[in-house]
Amino acid sequence: MAGEMKSMKDEIAVIRNLLREQNERLTRLEMENNALKITVSKLENDNLLMKDRLEDISDENKALKLEVSDRRQVTTVLEDSNHANMDKQEEPSGAFGENAVHRRLLLPDAGSPSTTPLPVEPVAFYAYMSKSEPTPSNHHSLIFDMLKTNLGNGYNKFSGTFVAPSAGAYVFTWTINTNPHGAHWINLMVNNVIVGGTVSDTQDTADFDSDSNTAVVVLDQGDSVNLRTTLPSDRAVLVADVHAFTSFAGWRL
Structure with missing residues (x-):
C-alpha cells in the first residue's frame, strides 16, 4: 500500500x-x-x-x-x-x-x-518627420526630413532650417505630437532668437498629445528660422507616423 x-x-x-x-x-x-x-x-x-x-x-x-x-x-x-x-x-x-x-x-x-x-515669386514650404524621435536633448534642432513643398527653395530638409530667399512678412506654423507620460518645450527661433513656442505635457496622463502654434514675423533676406527644444525631454518621444504628423510649414505673405 x-x-x-x-x-x-x-x-x-x-x-x-x-x-x-x-x-x-x-x-x-x-x-x-x-x-x-x-x-x-x-x-x-x-x-x-x-x-x-x-x-x-x-x-x-x-x-x-x-x-x-x-x-x-x-x-x-x-x-x-x-x-x-x-x-x-x-x-x-x-x-x-x-x-x-x-x-x-x-x-x-x-x-x-x-x-x-x-512679379513676385511665391515662397512656401511644408515638411514633416518620417520617424519618431526619442527624448531629444536641450537646444536640439528639429529636422523635418519629409519635404512635400518647397517653393523658393528656402527650406533645408537636412538641417531643418528655413532661410528667407527675400525680405517680407512670413507665416510659420508647426504641430508637435507627444507620447503618454512625456513633455516637450518647443520654440520657434529666428536667427537664434525665440519668437514663438509650444508646450506638450502628458506626464500625468496616459494619452497622446498634439499641440500647434502659428507666428507671423518680418524677415530680411538671409534670416534663418528653425524649431528647437528649450528644455531636455524626460521620457518624451516626438511621435511621427502615418496617423500623427509632426510637421513644420511656412510661407511669405
Missing part, C-alpha cells in the same frame, strides 16, 4: 512538472508573439513611409520634367526672336521713315522707371 501511494505521488509530481513546463513555454510563446506583432507593425509603418517617399520622388521627377519643358520653350522663343531680328530689313526713308520716327518717339523712355510691378 505504501508503495502504491509513493508511486501515485511520483506520478502527480511528474504531471505537475509537465504542467509547469508547458505554462512556461506558453508564456515564452506569447512574449515572442507580441514581439513579432510589434515588428510587423513597425514594418508596416516603414512600408507606408517608403510609399510616401516614392510618391515624393515621383512628384519631384514630374516637376523637373515640367521645368525642362518650360526652359526648352523659352529657348525656342528666344531663337525665333533672334532669327526675326536678323531677317528684319531697314525701314524705308521718306514719309514712311518719318512716321516710324514719330511712332518711336511716342514710346516710353527706356531710362524712365516702370510703373508695372515686378
Whole structure:
C-alpha cells in the first residue's frame, strides 16, 4: 500500500512538472508573439513611409520634367526672336521713315522707371518627420526630413532650417505630437532668437498629445528660422507616423 501511494505521488509530481513546463513555454510563446506583432507593425509603418517617399520622388521627377519643358520653350522663343531680328530689313526713308520716327518717339523712355510691378515669386514650404524621435536633448534642432513643398527653395530638409530667399512678412506654423507620460518645450527661433513656442505635457496622463502654434514675423533676406527644444525631454518621444504628423510649414505673405 505504501508503495502504491509513493508511486501515485511520483506520478502527480511528474504531471505537475509537465504542467509547469508547458505554462512556461506558453508564456515564452506569447512574449515572442507580441514581439513579432510589434515588428510587423513597425514594418508596416516603414512600408507606408517608403510609399510616401516614392510618391515624393515621383512628384519631384514630374516637376523637373515640367521645368525642362518650360526652359526648352523659352529657348525656342528666344531663337525665333533672334532669327526675326536678323531677317528684319531697314525701314524705308521718306514719309514712311518719318512716321516710324514719330511712332518711336511716342514710346516710353527706356531710362524712365516702370510703373508695372515686378512679379513676385511665391515662397512656401511644408515638411514633416518620417520617424519618431526619442527624448531629444536641450537646444536640439528639429529636422523635418519629409519635404512635400518647397517653393523658393528656402527650406533645408537636412538641417531643418528655413532661410528667407527675400525680405517680407512670413507665416510659420508647426504641430508637435507627444507620447503618454512625456513633455516637450518647443520654440520657434529666428536667427537664434525665440519668437514663438509650444508646450506638450502628458506626464500625468496616459494619452497622446498634439499641440500647434502659428507666428507671423518680418524677415530680411538671409534670416534663418528653425524649431528647437528649450528644455531636455524626460521620457518624451516626438511621435511621427502615418496617423500623427509632426510637421513644420511656412510661407511669405
